[in-house]
Amino acid sequence: MSGTTIEGSYGEFGxxxxxxxxxxxxxxxxxxWHEAMADADFIGEFDRMLREYAGVPSLLYDAxxxxxxxxxxxxxxxxxxxxxxxxxxxxxxxxALLAKRMGKTRMIAETxxxxxxxxxxxxxxxxxxxxxxxxxxxxxxxQALNVARMRLLGAEVRAVASGSRTLKDAINEAxxxxxxxxxxxxxxxxxxxxxxxxxxxxxxxxxxxxxxxRAQCLERTGTLPDVVTACVGGGSNAIGLFTAFLDxxxxxxxxxxxGGEGVDTxxxxxxxxxxxxxxxxxxxxxxxxxxxxQTIESHSISAGLDYPGVGPEHAHLAKTGRAEYRPxxxxxxxxxxxxxxxxxxxxxxxxxxxxxxxxxxxxxxxPGSTILVNLSGRGDKDMETTTTWFGLGDPAETxxxxxxR
Amino acid sequence: xxxxxxFAATRAEGRAALVGYLPAGFPTVEGSxxxxxxxxxxxxxxxxxxxxxxxxxxxxPTIQAAAHQALEGGVHTTDVLRTVEAVAATGTxxxxxxxxxxxxxxxxxxxxxxxxxxxxxGLITPDLTPDSGxxxxxxxxxxxxxxxxxxxxxSTDERLAMTTAACRGFVYATAxxxxxxxxxxxxxxxxxxxARARRTLEEQGSxxxxxxxxxxxxxxxxxxxxxxxxxxIVGSAFVRTLLDAQxxxxxxxxxLRALTEDLAGGVRRA
Numbered sequence: 001m002s003g004t005t006i007e008g009s010y011g012e013f014g015x016x017x018x019x020x021x022x023x024x025x026x027x028x029x030x031x032x033w034h035e036a037m038a039d040a041d042f043i044g045e046f047d048r049m050l051r052e053y054a055g056v057p058s059l060l061y062d063a064x065x066x067x068x069x070x071x072x073x074x075x076x077x078x079x080x081x082x083x084x085x086x087x088x089x090x091x092x093x094x095x096a097l098l099a100k101r102m103g104k105t106r107m108i109a110e111t112x113x114x115x116x117x118x119x120x121x122x123x124x125x126x127x128x129x130x131x132x133x134x135x136x137x138x139x140x141x142x143q144a145l146n147v148a149r150m151r152l153l154g155a156e157v158r159a160v161a162s163g164s165r166t167l168k169d170a171i172n173e174a175x176x177x178x179x180x181x182x183x184x185x186x187x188x189x190x191x192x193x194x195x196x197x198x199x200x201x202x203x204x205x206x207x208x209x210x211x212x213x214r215a216q217c218l219e220r221t222g223t224l225p226d227v228v229t230a231c232v233g234g235g236s237n238a239i240g241l242f243t244a245f246l247d248x249x250x251x252x253x254x255x256x257x258x259g260g261e262g263v264d265t266x267x268x269x270x271x272x273x274x275x276x277x278x279x280x281x282x283x284x285x286x287x288x289x290x291x292x293x294q295t296i297e298s299h300s301i302s303a304g305l306d307y308p309g310v311g312p313e314h315a316h317l318a319k320t321g322r323a324e325y326r327p328x329x330x331x332x333x334x335x336x337x338x339x340x341x342x343x344x345x346x347x348x349x350x351x352x353x354x355x356x357x358x359x360x361x362x363x364x365x366x367p368g369s370t371i372l373v374n375l376s377g378r379g380d381k382d383m384e385t386t387t388t389w390f391g392l393g394d395p396a397e398t399x400x401x402x403x404x405r
Numbered sequence: 406x407x408x409x410x411x412f413a414a415t416r417a418e419g420r421a422a423l424v425g426y427l428p429a430g431f432p433t434v435e436g437s438x439x440x441x442x443x444x445x446x447x448x449x450x451x452x453x454x455x456x457x458x459x460x461x462x463x464x465x466p467t468i469q470a471a472a473h474q475a476l477e478g479g480v481h482t483t484d485v486l487r488t489v490e491a492v493a494a495t496g497t498x499x500x501x502x503x504x505x506x507x508x509x510x511x512x513x514x515x516x517x518x519x520x521x522x523x524x525x526x527g528l529i530t531p532d533l534t535p536d537s538g539x540x541x542x543x544x545x546x547x548x549x550x551x552x553x554x555x556x557x558x559x560s561t562d563e564r565l566a567m568t569t570a571a572c573r574g575f576v577y578a579t580a581x582x583x584x585x586x587x588x589x590x591x592x593x594x595x596x597x598x599x600a601r602a603r604r605t606l607e608e609q610g611s612x613x614x615x616x617x618x619x620x621x622x623x624x625x626x627x628x629x630x631x632x633x634x635x636x637x638i639v640g641s642a643f644v645r646t647l648l649d650a651q652x653x654x655x656x657x658x659x660x661l662r663a664l665t666e667d668l669a670g671g672v673r674r675a
Binding site for chain 1: 458459460461462463464465466469473476481482505506507508509510511531532533534537554555556557558559560561564568579581582583584
C-alpha cells in the first residue's frame with residue numbers, strides 16, 4: 001500500500017539525485033540498515049533504548065475537554081512527552097545506533113526548529129559520538145533555547161548564513177560537510193525526505209508512533225479512529241503515524257501543512273498544496289519553486305515546518321489519494337495552540353498545533369467522529385514566538401488581544 | 406560541437422586541455438559573456454557555463470557567492486543558453502554545468518534541443534548520476550550532446566565502470582572528497598582515481614578523455630594535474646578573481662586573463 005516499487009521510489013517520487021561522491025556511502029548505509037532491521041539484537045537494543053531512555057511508548061490521551069469544544073472525540077498521541085520533547089528521539093536513536101554499527105565516530109545533522117538538533121545531540125551524548133549540528137542563522141535566533149540545549153549536550157552548533165538561512169540551507173551545508181567527512185561521519189537526517197534510504201529508514205524508525213497508537217486506540221475504544229492526522233513539514237512524524245494505517249481502508253489520513261500567511265500569498269510552506277514536482281535534496285517530490293526551478297523560500301511561524309520540500313512518500317500518498325494534505329495558517333495554528341493549552345493544560349509545539357487546528361476543522365466537517373492527532377512535540381521551545389504572538393510579555397497587551405478575539 | 410574536438414587538438418599537441426568555469430549572470434549576463442570570452446582568448450580550451458542554482462550542495466563558499474549574486478541579479482535559464490550561444494560562437498566547445506532541478510523544470514528534452522541549437526556541447530551534472538538520469542541520457546543521445554558525469558574517489562569499481570560507459574565528451578573526476586574551492590595543495594586521491602578510470606576505459610575499449618576538477622588554482626597545480634589527466638578543470642579560482650575585483654570590470658578581466666595564462670602555461674609544461 002505504501003507503493004514502494006523500485007527500492008527508494010514511491011510511484012514517480014523519491015530516488016537518489018546526489019553527488020557520486022556520496023552514492024557509495026548511501027549504498028552502504030542501505031545495506032547496513034537492511035541487515036540491522038533483520039537483526040534481532042539490533043531491534044532489541046533499539047526497543048530497549050526507546051523504552052528505558054526515551055519514555056516510549058508514549059500515551060494515547062483522550063482529550064475530553066478539547067473534544068467537547070471540537071464536537072468530536074479527539075485522541076492525542078503524546079509524543080510531546082518523549083525524552084527531548086518530540087517524536088524526533090525515535091529517529092535519532094535508530095540512526096545513532098546504525099552509526100555505531102557502521103563504526104562512525106561523528107554525527108552531523110541539520111535542524112530547523114532545533115528539535116532534531118537537540119535529539120541528535122542527545123543521542124550523540126548518550127552513545128558517545130561527536131556531534132555537529134547545522135542550523136540556519138535565522139533559526140538560531142528563533143530557537144535560541146534549543147541552541148543552548150545542544151551546546152549543553154556537547155554538540156557544536158554551526159549557524160548557516162547562506163541562502164535563506166533556514167532549514168534547507170542547513171541541509172545544504174550538512175551535505176557539504178558529509179561529502180568531505182563521509183569516512184568517519186554519519187549524516188543523521190532529520191526527516192523522511194532526502195535521497196534513498198533516508199525516507200524509508202526514517203519512516204521505519206518513526207513508525208512506532210502509528211503502531212503504538214493503532215493498538216492503543218483499539219484497546220481504548222474497541223475500534224480504529226475515523227481519521228488520523230499529523231502536521232507535515234518534511235513529514236517524519238506524519239509518516240511515522242500514517243504507516244500503521246495505510247492498509248486500513250476505512251481510516252482517513254490527513255496531513256496538515258504550514259499555510260503560513262495563506263497559500264494565496266507567497267509566505268507559506270504548503271509544499272503539496274501549492275508546490276510542483278521537482279528535485280530537492282536528493283529526491284523527486286513536491287517543491288516550492290519558481291519558473292526556472294529555483295527553490296522558493298518558504299515561510300511558517302513554525303521553524304520545524306518551514307521547508308520548501310516534503311518527503312517523497314507523502315507526495316506519493318497525495319498523488320494516489322490515499323492521504324489528503326491541507327494547509328493550516330499561522331493564525332489557525334496559534335489559535336489551536338491556545339485552545340489546547342486552556343482546555344487540556346497541554347502546551348504543544350507550534351508544529352503540532354497545525355495538526356490540532358486541522359483536527360478542529362475535521363471535527364466540524366464530521367461531528368461525533370474519532371480523530372487521532374499526533375501531538376508530535378511540546379511547546380517550551382516556542383515560548384518566545386508564542387509570547388510575542390499573544391503579547392504574553394505585557395499584561396495590558398494580553399488583555400487587549402484577548403478582548404479582540 | 407562536442408568537447409571531443411578540443412581533446413583531438415590538445416592530444417595532437419601532446420598536452421592536457423584547460424577547462425574554465427564561470428556561472429552565467431555573474432557578475433551580470435553581459436559581464437559573464439565578456440569574462441568567458443576573455444578566458445577563451447587567454448587560453449581556455451573548453452568552457453563550462455554554470456547555471457546558478459539556489460541549493461548548490463557541491464559548491465563551496467566562492468561559487469555559492471557568485472551563484473547567489475547571479476540569482477539576485479535575476480538570471481534565468483534562458484540567459485544561460487544565451488551565454489552558451491555567445492561563447493560557443495567563438496568556436497570553443499562550451500558545456501553547461503548544472504544541478505538537476507532547473508533542467509527538469511525547463512523540460513529535459515526542450516533543454517537538450519535549445520542547448521543544441523545554441524551550439525552547446527553538452528552538460529555536466531554534479532547531482533545526476535547515470536543510473537538516475539535515463540531521461541537526460543535519451544535526450545542527449547538524440548542530439549549527440551556530451552554527457553559528462555562525475556566520478557569520485559569513493560566510487561566503487563562497478564559504479565566507475567557504469568559511469569565511464571555512460572559518459573560522452575569526457576569523464577569528470579572529482580579530485581577530492583569535498584566541495585568546490587581552491588586548495589593549497591593538489592589532491593593525492595586524484596592520481597589513483599584517474600588511473601582507475603583509465604584502466605576501466607581501456608577495458609571498455611574507449612579512449613575517452615578524463616578531466617580533473619576541484620581545488621586547482623594556479624599554473625603549478627595545473628601542471629601537476631596535467632601530468633596524468635587529459636584536462637584540468639578550474640572554477641573557484643576564476644570566480645575568485647572577479648569577486649576580488651569588487652565590480653571593477655577592467656581589474657577583474659585583467660586578473661582573469663592573467664590567471665588563464667598562468668593555467669594555460671601549466672597545462673603546457675607538464
